[in-house]
Amino acid sequence: MIKTPLCDLLGIEYPVFQGGMAWVSESGLAAAVSAAGGLGIISAMNAGAEYVREQVRLARELTDKPFGVNIMLMSPHAAEVAQCVAEEKVAVVTTGAGNPAKYMKEWQAAGVKVIPVVASVAMTRLMVRAGAVAVVAEGCESGGHIGDLTTMALVPQVCDAADIPVLAAGGIGDGRGVAAALMLGAQGVQLGTRFLVARECNIHQNYKNMVIKATDIGTITTGKRLGHTVRSLKNAFSRKYFSAELSAEISDEELEERAVGALRLAAVEGDEKNGCFLAGQIAGLVHKEQTAAEIIQEIMAEAREVLAGAGRWLR
Numbered sequence: 001m002i003k004t005p006l007c008d009l010l011g012i013e014y015p016v017f018q019g020g021m022a023w024v025s026e027s028g029l030a031a032a033v034s035a036a037g038g039l040g041i042i043s044a045m046n047a048g049a050e051y052v053r054e055q056v057r058l059a060r061e062l063t064d065k066p067f068g069v070n071i072m073l074m075s076p077h078a079a080e081v082a083q084c085v086a087e088e089k090v091a092v093v094t095t096g097a098g099n100p101a102k103y104m105k106e107w108q109a110a111g112v113k114v115i116p117v118v119a120s121v122a123m124t125r126l127m128v129r130a131g132a133v134a135v136v137a138e139g140c141e142s143g144g145h146i147g148d149l150t151t152m153a154l155v156p157q158v159c160d161a162a163d164i165p166v167l168a169a170g171g172i173g174d175g176r177g178v179a180a181a182l183m184l185g186a187q188g189v190q191l192g193t194r195f196l197v198a199r200e201c202n203i204h205q206n207y208k209n210m211v212i213k214a215t216d217i218g219t220i221t222t223g224k225r226l227g228h229t230v231r232s233l234k235n236a237f238s239r240k241y242f243s244a245e246l247s248a249e250i251s252d253e254e255l256e257e258r259a260v261g262a263l264r265l266a267a268v269e270g271d272e273k274n275g276c277f278l279a280g281q282i283a284g285l286v287h288k289e290q291t292a293a294e295i296i297q298e299i300m301a302e303a304r305e306v307l308a309g310a311g312r313w314l315r
């Protein structure tokens with residue numbers, strides 16, 4: 001069994017988080033991951049407080065294990081959602097796309113453990129000072145919104161800068177990735193792409209099929225011109241968007257407009273041509289649908305095997 005101090009801190013069996021993915025991470029998936037011993041996370045995406053409250057209460061009907069809520073701080077509803085998770089006394093809040101410091105005292109007073117997603121050492125230090133109990137160091141191999149540093153470069157530097165547990169994210173899809181993260185100094189991992197094909201994940205089957213069919217070079221990054229780079233699977237939409245981004249004749253406003261609703265088209269409608277199918281570079285490692293429990297058990301077994309054989313090169 002692999003158990004780290006992070007497990008004791010959060011009351012979970014395995015040091016595995018399921019990432020908060022918009023239009024993907026709903027109550028059913030989060031509850032399934034938590035029931036399987038990891039930490040499931042509900043995505044607040046751009047929804048308001050009532051949606052989040054409903055999802056939290058649905059998850060509580062499905063599991064008595066701890067779970068979290070992910071808040072994208074760029075959302076126009078971030079403040080009301082922040083208040084909602086404090087009122088609901090959610091076990092964990094993870095955050096992305098901004099600095100959550102202004103909400104942290106309210107969360108801490110409600111007993112909510114705050115674990116921000118960070119993409120730099122500077123943000124890590126800010127979050128440690130603000131009272132985060134852990135951080136997720138997310139490399140640019142991830143799907144969705146990404147920073148510039150790779151997981152291999154980012155995680156050990158964040159571990160050196162933080163005296164709190166660090167989770168590694170980005171480019172981790174099996175037990176080898178878990179073992180590597182632990183060797184870099186992390187106490188846990190956060191997986192997103194691997195859970196896209198969980199049987200409890202309610203995204204359109206076309207989305208799952210595209211992940212399963214993806215190759216090692218099956219993703220593309222767009223949005224850097226606008227200041228928020230996004231990684232997704234290559235398809236007609238992402239290729240056209242990439243080309244449009246290079247054109248001086250297309251304004252930033254038009255680029256922003258082109259992306260509106262594209263993720264919903266992918267996750268809900270399965271529109272393979274016009275949807276934006278967010279996924280990380282490890283999509284090429286994902287070959288089958290499994291339950292959340294099977295995914296966690298498989299990667300933990302693989303990680304134990306890798307770690308047990310890690311000394312074979314020592315002389």
